[in-house]
Amino acid sequence: MDGPWSGESRRMASFLGRFLLPLLLLAGALLDWSLISLIDLLIFIGIQITVPRRGFPFWRLYIISWFTIIFSTLTILTQIIFNVIWSIKGNEWIIADSWWAKLIGFVRVEPWGSRSVVYFVIIQLAASVVAFVEVRGNGNCGDSCWLNFSSTIRRIGYHLRVACCLLLPAVQLVVGISHPSWISLPFFVGSCVGLVDWSLTSNFLGLFRWWRPLLIYACVSIFLLYAYQLPIELPTLFQIAADFMGLYKITNKSEWPELSSGISILLFYFMLSSVKCDLEEMDAIMSMGGDSLTERLLPSKHSFFIREYRSGVRHTNVLLRGSVFRNFSINYFTYGFPVLLLALAFWSFSFTSICAFGLLAYVGYILYAFPSLFRLHRLNGLLLVFILVWAASTYIFNVAFTFLNKEFTKDMEIWETIGFWRYPIPGLFLLAQFCLGVLVAIGNLVNNSVFQYLSDHGSSSSNDDHSVEEKEDTKVLIIATIAWGLRKCSRAITLALIFLRVMKPGYIHAVYMCFFLVYLLSHSITRSTRQALVLFCAAHFSLLYILQLCQSCHS
Structure with missing residues (x-):
């Protein structure tokens, strides 16, 4: 029936059926570990899977709503009948404490208890009422207050979906590292792949590269984790398989990594299923031509992060916006890149290993060669892949250590020399290692943005940005003045540092004396001399680093 208010009432019913009803069913599923609660969870998953596309019929959600009404009504009736019979027969009724009654979900009357x-x-009553409203949501509704409430909810929902798109990569990372296990490993690998894609292509949608398989995998993981909570005794073989996969029991004594993992995977599944239509639309718009009829039929308001170059090519790089680009790029090359080099050097010193030596080699090469922006872009891509592969290997090592404790403990010094450490809570170490990769990814993103911005905005500028450019020119002038002062003082600083090395005895320090005399007596220092000094310092430090590795391995 198409009344004048059918569109608004349908949107309101959609809010109830796609947001409020799943939350009620999820609350019912988490109230107790039983078969009845498991069915609530399956209905919740079914609603999230069958979220229809915009413009398509809601018949699947309609069927699930009717099933929810019937199931909730029957569950309430059976629950009331069971408790009435138990109150009549009292504690002598053996069935009340039987295992199958607990498995089904016939709980006792404990007004303030968790059961x-x-x-x-x-x-269950609230879920059935909301489902009934969803079923009747296609009827007419002429109440202006109700319509105002519906439009307000729709605006809030839009902003919530934007927030979900922004927070979803972080939630996915939490799912992967909060409780490292084989069942959580795909989420961490997906985060690593998304980070590499985002940094190399400047495409924000690259962070969601594997969102379709991860949505299905999250659904299966939630079902397996919930089924493992049921009050039944599993055979020994199944128990070993469950422990190997990383399943765990959630009790009052559970530690925060297990609780964080369970909550984050539910949040990840709910958020991803809520924005999957928007992700599909943005993927479709990015892959279409500018004159595509289908693209004109899609609602542009749902294309959260899609912008266009002046040439008409679409992109999702939020940095390519005039003053935003200039502010971020200037601040990054002024502060961000030096912080990245310091972070890489600090990580190499703190976690001395063969893998960490690769980070130190990167820092040494940057200081020695000062490569161009194009070569730095390629080099950062390789460094990012190296860091994330190292992080994934550390993840697998910590998971495998739980089951191969005896074999790994014998050769622990060798594993630590390579760069694999065992931690009681490895999630924090993995988070720090991933954040190191994020710093490198941001550098690659800035470089890529510079290339794209220069190719599209090189010949034009906006009149509205003149005031911003004046402020930026002042900042650049201050930074240039500081750099000029450091350059003028560089020879004196170099002489002082070389003199500190000369004061120590040894053949290697005698070579430093030669460089000291060259810097002291020469009128000007050539570029080849500076590069020779940097190369000698890097070789000296590399030898010291390797000797420290060998010493730690023998100890």
Whole structure:
């Protein structure tokens, strides 16, 4: 029936059926570990999977709503009948404490307990009412207050979906590192792949590169984790397989990594399923031509991060916006890149290993060669892949250490020399290692943005940005003045540092004396002399680093 208010009422029903009803069902599923709660969870998953595309019929959600009404009504009736019979027969009724009654979900009356039937009935009743409103949501509704509320909810939902798109990569990372296990490894690998894609292509949608398989995998993981909570005794073989996969029991004594993992995977699944239509639309728009009829039919307001170059090519790089680009790029090359070099050097010193030596070699090459922006872009891509492969290997090492403890403990010094450490809570170390990769990825993103910005904005500028450019010119002038002063003082600083090395005895320090005399007596220092000094310092430090590795391995 198409009344004048059918569109608004349908949107309101959509809000109830796609947001409020899943939350109620999820609350009912988490109230107790039972078969009834498991069905609530499956309905929740079914609603999230069958979220329809915009403009397509809602018949699947309609069927699930009817099933929710029937199931909730039958569950409430059976629960009430069971508790009435138990109250009549008292504690002598053996069935009340039987294993199958607990497995099904017939809980006792404990008004303030976590297994309270009162909470159960309230949640099931609320779910059935919301599902009924969803079923009847296609009818006419002429109440202006209701329509105003519907439009407000729709605006809030839009901003919530934008927030979900921004926070989803972080939530996915938390799922992967909060409780490292084989079942969580695909989420961490997906985060690494998304980070590499985003940094190399400047495409924000690259962070969601594997979102379709991860959505299905999250659904399966939630089902397996919930089924493992049911009050049944598994055979020994299944118990070993569950422990190997990384399944765990959630109790009052559970530690924060297990609780964080369970909560984050539910949040990840809910957020990703809520924005999957928007991700599909943005993928479709990015892959279409500018004159595509289908693209004109898609609602542009759902294309959160898509912009166009002046040439008409679409992109999702938020840095390519006039003053935003200039501010971020100037600040990064002024502060960000030196911080990156310091972070890489600090990581190499703190976690002395063969893998960490690769980071130190990168820093030494940058200081020695000062490569061009194009070569630096390629080099940063290789460095990012190296760091993330190292992080994934550390992840696998910590997971495998749990089951191969005896074999790994014998050769622990060798593993640490390579760069694999064992931690009681490896999630924090993995987070720090991933953040190191994020710093490199941001550098690559800035470089890529510079290339794209110069190719598209080189010949034109906006009149609205003149005031911003004047402020930036002042900042650049201050930075240039500081750099000029450091350059004028560089020879004196170099002489002082070389003199400190000369004061120590040894053949290597005698070579430093030669460089000291060259710097002291020469009128000007050539570029080849500076490069020779840097190369000698790098070789000296590399020898010291390798000797420290050998010493730690023998100890």
